[in-house]
Amino acid sequence: MSAQQLMRPSAPRRWYADPARLALLALLVSAALCFLLPLYVMSLTSFKSMEEIRNTSLFALPPQLSFAAWQAAWSSACTGVACEGISAGFWNSVLIVIPSTLIAVGLGALNGYALAFWRLRGAGSLFAVLMIGAFLPIQVMMLPLVRLLAPLHLVGTLTGIIIVHVIFSMPVMTLIFRNYYAALPRELFLAARLDGAGFLYAFLRLMLPMSLPMLAVAAIMQATGVWNDYLLGLVFAGREHLPMTVQLNNLVNTTTGTREYNVDMAATLLTALVPLLIYALAGRWFVRGIAAGSLKA
């Protein structure tokens, strides 16, 4: 027995010898299974035919794998008037997410840098207004924004929906970068200033490279958030650029005639796939994003 083990008041027993611990483990594993259940059901249903859905249990494996529902969801299911599947929504969402993410993260970093290192008069109050705004339901600002963007011919355009996404993500993007930069030693910035670095030079050559991890975290947060948005896309994107979530909801909830649950679930999975993939590949960064976004203001 090593010294370390001796110091412990009760050396850990093997897990199968301890009923309390066994119960704990069982609880944990069953909770995990419960959380996985919707994903499991969604996948199963998408691989069944309607016939099999009617004749087998919700939890039963499909007698044979059928990809027909996936094909229909992608390219032929009706999303309102048009019956072209949700592939168009997928590409719309891609077109919305990429610029919204780049611009919002870039602006957030710039704001955070200016707030943390350049003590400007009034900047603190502006930031406070922004942070309070983040807690308000978007519906409150919806109509004024429509009235503001309409004369500029931006409602119902790709540019319009991107601007709106940048506006509504600015509080959290600014917050996480402000906190990140505020935690860096101020001497670093002052030394760069003494060496003659200007506002932008210090930002682009010193601060941005130092904040690569935060840039990744922010980009993951923003891309997931924009992809998952429904409300803004519904109001601001216009018929030509409806994002995938809006088309998905149309596909499922406005169908006339018999509902095809397998197609519904395939379309839901297809829409959830992008954020789930981001999560699977970058779960750790995703968790860091939550921690950064919920930091003290």
Next chain:
Amino acid sequence: MNTRRIDRGLRRAHLALVPMALVALVCYLGATLWSLRISLSSSRSFPVSDFVGLAQYRRLFSNERWLHSLGNLATYGLLFVAACLVIGWLLAILIEREVRIGGALRLVFLYPYAMSFVATGLVWQWMLNPGLGIQEAVRRWGFSEFRFDWLVDQDHALYTIVIATVWQASGLVMTILLAGMRGIDADIWRAARIDAVPAWRLHLWVIAPMLAAPFATATLLLLTGVAKLYDAVVAMTQGGPGTASEVPTKFIMDHLFGRANIALASAGAAVLVLSALIVMMPLFYARARSNRRNA
């Protein structure tokens, strides 16, 4: 030379903050004030600038559907926040006790949070489908009397939205609390182990009070979600059956765009904002105080 450079830097810094100033002053502050102003007018489809006092608010509070939505939101909010906090807390404790297996399972509890409210609502709509969903599956197992038709039941439809969104957001609470637990001094855990304090007593009486700030943060995030609740309702029940699961945000959206009554919608928005601020202010305050104490 040096002062001039500093001046130029300051000018650029000011210039860089112009977008943020525009967003804060025009899109947040200005837009909210404009909505308030509209709520005091008689506008229907288009904004008009007359002044009718609180007439819209009186109409709002004699509107059955609005009162019902407010009541729904209160019920939903209470159940949703309580369930998320309890489940998230229990998960955090379980994972903290079982570091090896819990660490691996941690990501399982958070994945729903990556999904959109629309997708969440649709999955649960399907699972709770009375004809082919869980109810039917359990009946096939031989419990032919089993009933779980909340989705189409006036008295229980709201609870289906609680179930779906709790599934989606509990992992968030778990993540925030786990981060808080990691920040607690290792000596406290060690002391508890040496004194053989039972786990539940340790967590309830020692650890939980030390997690006041993370709990407040989580509650604040959940409450924001409550005030913004819209997508999940639209996807899952469309406010139905009847008006059983109507919520204020949906009332506002319907009156803004469907029923062209923007003054009434703006009055609703003002009431929603005011209630949100009243509920959240104490939490803001508590969080700021506990942060100051820890600083």
